[in-house]
Amino acid sequence: MSAAHQDRFYALLDQLAAQVGGPRTLAACDGRMGWPGRGVYFFFEAGEALEARPSALRVVRVGTHGVSQGSRSSLWNRLSQHRGTTRGGGSHRGSIFRKLVGEALIDRDALALPSWGRASSPGEAARRLELSRDQLIALEAPLEARVSEHIGAMPFLWLEVDDAPSKESLRGYIVRNAIALLSGAGAATPSAGWLGHASPRAVISESGLWNQRHVGDTCDPRFLDSFEGWISKM
Numbered sequence: 001m002s003a004a005h006q007d008r009f010y011a012l013l014d015q016l017a018a019q020v021g022g023p024r025t026l027a028a029c030d031g032r033m034g035w036p037g038r039g040v041y042f043f044f045e046a047g048e049a050l051e052a053r054p055s056a057l058r059v060v061r062v063g064t065h066g067v068s069q070g071s072r073s074s075l076w077n078r079l080s081q082h083r084g085t086t087r088g089g090g091s092h093r094g095s096i097f098r099k100l101v102g103e104a105l106i107d108r109d110a111l112a113l114p115s116w117g118r119a120s121s122p123g124e125a126a127r128r129l130e131l132s133r134d135q136l137i138a139l140e141a142p143l144e145a146r147v148s149e150h151i152g153a154m155p156f157l158w159l160e161v162d163d164a165p166s167k168e169s170l171r172g173y174i175v176r177n178a179i180a181l182l183s184g185a186g187a188a189t190p191s192a193g194w195l196g197h198a199s200p201r202a203v204i205s206e207s208g209l210w211n212q213r214h215v216g217d218t219c220d221p222r223f224l225d226s227f228e229g230w231i232s233k234m
């Protein structure tokens with residue numbers, strides 16, 4: 001994918017930022033801020049500057065919510081799962097983004113937390129480790145708080161894409177191709193200090209994204225036209 005396509009993508013993000021009044025951080029957000037029902041989000045990270053535009057940050061995660069037929073998930077519902085609770089807690093079992101950031105913190109800081117990412121519920125993880133549910137939650141709480149702090153400080157933009165959940169979702173189309181574009185040839189290089197370098201998953205450390213799906217896919221640059229069209233509707 002050419003550098004021109006990536007330049008256009010970031011220029012469109014500048015337009016989106018102007019439309020929505022600039023990026024927000026999840027630590028400063030709540031559900032009463034007029035979020036669209038359905039949309040796509042783009043997270044940036046402090047210290048991750050674009051080489052061609054040092055004053056701008058590169059995108060480190062792209063995502064959406066509920067694209068399966070019949071899903072009732074909303075944009076804010078998904079963002080709030082990434083944010084965690086207003087008291088600094090959270091659940092990495094409800095957010096792959098949180099799980100990935102936590103894994104990188106564990107590896108970077110040599111933390112001993114074998115329950116992280118184990119099972120789909122704290123009760124099941126506790127059973128496997130022969131702990132009570134309360135004991136497991138207490139063990140994971142300090143790292144959940146660190147994950148909330150890290151993700152909560154990351155600027156992000158959001159784009160309303162009000163399409164019904166389906167296999168042909170336009171939200172899925174934009175997310176899939178944006179990830180492919182940002183992980184393809186000529187993509188922005190992560191800084192030496194980027195937390196993702198500590199991830200035990202090569203797909204994270206090599207792509208420079210907190211994404212797993214669609215990394216390395218072939219990008220259809222025509223998605224940029226759809227992306228621009230939705231921005232113009234904001």
